[in-house]
Amino acid sequence: MDKLCTRIFGYTKFLWSKSNRWHKGFLIFALIETRIFPGGQVGFHCNDPALSHPYTGDTISWKLLLATVIILPLVVMLIVERKYHTNKRIKPKDQALYWYREYLFGVLLNLITIQLMKSIVGSPRPHFFDTCSPKEALTCEGSEYIESYTCTKAHWLNQSDRSFPSGHTSLAFHAAIYLAYYISNRSKAKSASIIAIQLVLLTSAAFCSVSRMSDHRHHWWDVVAGAAISLPLLWYTIRNLCKNFDCSVSDEEAENLKNGTGAYVKT
Template sequence: MKYEKALLLVLAVTMTIITELDLLPQIHRMGFYCGDPKLSHDYIGDTVTARYLLLISFFIPFLILIDKNLYQSSFSTYLLMYITFIIGYCLCISSVNFFKILFGEPRPHFFDTCKPVEALKCTPGSYVSTFTCTNSDLRRARDSTKSFPSGHSALSTFSAGFVLLYISNKASDWKRIVQVLCIAWILSCTVTRIFDHRHHWWDVLSGIVYGMGLAVITLR
């Protein structure tokens, strides 16, 4: 069992590194409707940056250390739980990154970030199936077609959801505080993705569902 978990950890970390470094080619890119208002927002950045998302989500399970009752009888039990969390954490990141290059959905700021040359001369309402981004920032141009699903929503929900499910049947004076912090983290990472025009609402919803589902599977 220990060797199986160690192998899973190595595979999950490897997949995360490969997908985070953007080493996989784009599998598919959706087209767009010329002048689509859903894709015409300006790029304004992230309220919750990717760096803070990764760091805070990674350290959220440490909230369980507030009270020994939350991680049962021994610290070794907590370590086993945390290793399990890291495996799911890495699988969440890598699988969401893969879905992004698989679906290739334009972000709400697609026109502003990709700057497709085809959008300059197409008839409003007509569908453009293939396009070429003219933005000199290649990383940002490629990111403009990675809207589905929301990685912020999936990862924040997975990390906080994992802790919420883990402590649900445990008695502790700190339990309510941990629950409130976890829910606040999910809300801050999901709602801001829509207000920042970084994702469509269905991207965020799918990320929440996927993240919570993965949390349940990881715990079981």
Template sequence: MYNNHHGIYTIRGDMCYENKLMANTALPGRPPAESICLTVSDHDRNSTTPKRKRRLRISPVTVANVFIILIVFASLVFLEYGPTPSAKLGFYCKDPTISYPYKGDSISLLLILGGSLVGPLIVIAATELYREKNFNKRWGIEIWNWFRDFTIGMTVNLLLTQVTKVFIGEHRPHFFDTCLPDAAQTCLPGEFITDYKCTNSIYSNYVITDSSRSFPSGHASVSVYTSLFCAIYIHLRLPSHQLRLVIKPFIIVCILLWSVVCCSTRITDYRHHWWDVLAGFILGIACVVYTVITLCKPFEMPLVVSKTHRPSASTTTLLDVKNKDATSVII
């Protein structure tokens, strides 16, 4: 069909075999031409539409979140190294529980924090890569989402631990060796001393102040939080049907051993009492439960599509040739 008055030509489209479109072109004043079959996919491929450039927009919520995170991390640094107002703890004269030698840390603060940030990032990236099978945009988005939730929970854990250390605290097992309180030389056994002054000039003020921050164990809370989060993440996100029976449990056990080693060395290094480690253990569990239930989205397993429900290769979408934005029809 064509219109001589407006001088336009039309295309008549009918269904052809093999998902093709039968078209008859007609110019003004001329009879319709012979019918030809056009492949819908060829039409889609040849047609070009201008692509709009996306502008990077930062929402006010994102700015507020970044600002809050910076404030929290600044507060953590100030609580750890700044002159925070904390109560001066007393001690019992000749107390054997705080008379151990100072041996240092088998697992340093830098190692525990670095391992608790880099380790989960590697676990999340490897797991999402195994699920996606390639380095696409969705792979990066999933890594960011999971690591963001992990980092928020870790920040909450560190904040609770550090505030408790500063405002409650407890003498470490090596307190006498680190502080060398002047009143400990003349006091009677069993006497409770509150008025004393540290006389040890070998260690810095930070080490002496830190000798009264034993409760709770920060190494225990951080390592337990990290290990449990990674174990739960791998258990629910890593497909079991594609791995052998031993591989997945072996990975989870190796991750959990990290927390066992961290907690054990805090006691053998005389850096914490056993109840300090237990308190940090409980705090780490509470924070990971809060993170998994409240912050994280549901742990979804990969969608398995049955072969009987897969669309056939010949199925395609028939587009209106005259208007590409028209509603699609599935053949």
């Protein structure tokens, strides 16, 4: 048995060492989503009004959010590079696609962080009683605290306790601030149109955040946490992955970008 475990561990370690950052990221994300590892579960107070809101759906669905977060940056970066790109050794499209790929990896890191924290904390959503219908709530009285519970609505078994932090908020701010900074950095201008675009981006992210509270999908502290989590991940994405949008690359790096290898390391 020990030999078998050693072999499995060795084989797993070998595959991990041979996989790239994308494979590792998607694997970690998949393991979190399958919930094969036990997570946390915050209890509830009986008749807690903060958890008694009805479920009314989403003003901004996950599909719309992900479509915006994935597609909009690509469109914006292709347009901006076509207008402002000056390095003749690199095609505007190649430069835009490189930064876009790094941006997507930052989004993946954001998703991993958010979903991991949701799994660890296990915080009930504002519509907890409506969608989970814990059987323990049927007999509890007053403001008694229930440490452990079991949802009776199968469809919501893996969702009613994933309130903290807000993934919508984190992704919305991640995309909005990234694009606002990118446009400012590449245009090198403070024109009214650039400022207007930046305000639209940030306002859209704020609207998405507020909608999560008005829809009673998250508590206010979930939204604040989601926005706060996006900031260090944004810093890493912009400074480390995108090299602060610096175009001064070597001939070798320019060739790598042209070939799509992404081996872009600023010295």
